[in-house]
Amino acid sequence: AFDLLVVGGGPAGASAAIYAARKGIRTGVVADRFGGQVLDTVGIENFISVKATEGPKLVSSLEEHVRDYNVDIITNQTASKVIAAEQVGDLIEVELESGAKLKSRSLVLATGARWREMNVPGEKEYRGAGVAYCPHCDGPLFKGKKVAVIGGGNSGIEAAVDLAGIVEHVTVLEFDSKLRADEVLQRKARSMGNIDMITEAMTTEVVGDGERVTGLTYTDRSSGESKSIELAGIFVQIGLVPNTEFLKGDVELTQRGEIITSAQGETSIPGVFAAGDVTDSPYKQIIIAMGSGATASLGAFDYLIRTPVV
Numbered sequence: 001a002f003d004l005l006v007v008g009g010g011p012a013g014a015s016a017a018i019y020a021a022r023k024g025i026r027t028g029v030v031a032d033r034f035g036g037q038v039l040d041t042v043g044i045e046n047f048i049s050v051k052a053t054e055g056p057k058l059v060s061s062l063e064e065h066v067r068d069y070n071v072d073i074i075t076n077q078t079a080s081k082v083i084a085a086e087q088v089g090d091l092i093e094v095e096l097e098s099g100a101k102l103k104s105r106s107l108v109l110a111t112g113a114r115w116r117e118m119n120v121p122g123e124k125e126y127r128g129a130g131v132a133y134c135p136h137c138d139g140p141l142f143k144g145k146k147v148a149v150i151g152g153g154n155s156g157i158e159a160a161v162d163l164a165g166i167v168e169h170v171t172v173l174e175f176d177s178k179l180r181a182d183e184v185l186q187r188k189a190r191s192m193g194n195i196d197m198i199t200e201a202m203t204t205e206v207v208g209d210g211e212r213v214t215g216l217t218y219t220d221r222s223s224g225e226s227k228s229i230e231l232a233g234i235f236v237q238i239g240l241v242p243n244t245e246f247l248k249g250d251v252e253l254t255q256r257g258e259i260i261t262s263a264q265g266e267t268s269i270p271g272v273f274a275a276g277d278v279t280d281s282p283y284k285q286i287i288i289a290m291g292s293g294a295t296a297s298l299g300a301f302d303y304l305i306r307t308p309v310v
């Protein structure tokens, strides 16, 4: 059995594993896909101390760093259930889809999240070439250009306000007949002068020149008319879904499905900690995920030294 088993091999999981291994405790990582969302990222310019890098490059450094320690890395395995110990201090079980079970005295859940996609033609093709999901990450790439934000909820309008300070113009497209964002955010957006907000707009296609996005088409749901807009970037803000389906009913989650964590990364199960995008902590970023991985790992270590083995 492990002393600490990390579920998830993104930046949060990698950081948790390194912090645990450095304490000399028996550490494992089980992940679907080592690297997580970073594998899907093209340019990264906000990982502090590294001016610019690319997702796959950062993932290989992460993996090299983890492999420098005595950590068992199990990839291509998906966790399907977490079973709490019968008694605090006893072993916690992680069931895998393959049917295997892993046991550990403590866990760090770091299964991340995924951006909800529009599922329209061109979206996948131009991902990283104009189609973006993170305004904090990619906003500056569109300096002085025209962009759209898909989604008029809080994250969409926040993104529009954020981007409007950098880009030339922002068009917000909302499917519904009204924006769902808080009134105070809508007011802020209306005050900016370079944000248009269109409701009842169903995005139908991302248009490009084979290399980069050049525009999008949408259907005006009130008239049924098809319209197009020329632009350089499209920020999709229709939801970030935490990968917690396998924890429902066992670990306490927010209404949005995020794991509720304490300042030490504790969850509702003793000995089970969580870190990164899968938790209810705000601002989903690599640097934040790594910090919270360290926190959760140190929290788990504290738990281990205070909890007698039963």
Ligand code: FAD
Binding pocket: 007, 008, 009, 010, 011, 012, 013, 030, 031, 032, 033, 034, 035, 036, 037, 038, 040, 041, 042, 043, 044, 045, 046, 047, 077, 078, 079, 080, 110, 111, 112, 113, 114, 115, 133, 134, 137, 138, 243, 246, 275, 276, 277, 278, 284, 285, 286, 287, 289
């Ligand atoms: P993730 O990276 O999501 O990793 C989750 C891990 O858990 C993966 O290994 C996955 O395979 C595994 N997993 C999931 N479910 C299971 C399961 N049931 N069983 C086993 N394993 C499981 N942030 C920045 O700071 N700068 C950027 O420039 C930037 N650009 C981005 C661009 C894109 C396109 C995207 C999608 C995100 C970007 N982000 C960026 C956000 C950043 O990638 C995330 O905040 C960060 O990766 C979160 O790390 P994490 O370890 O919490 O989760």
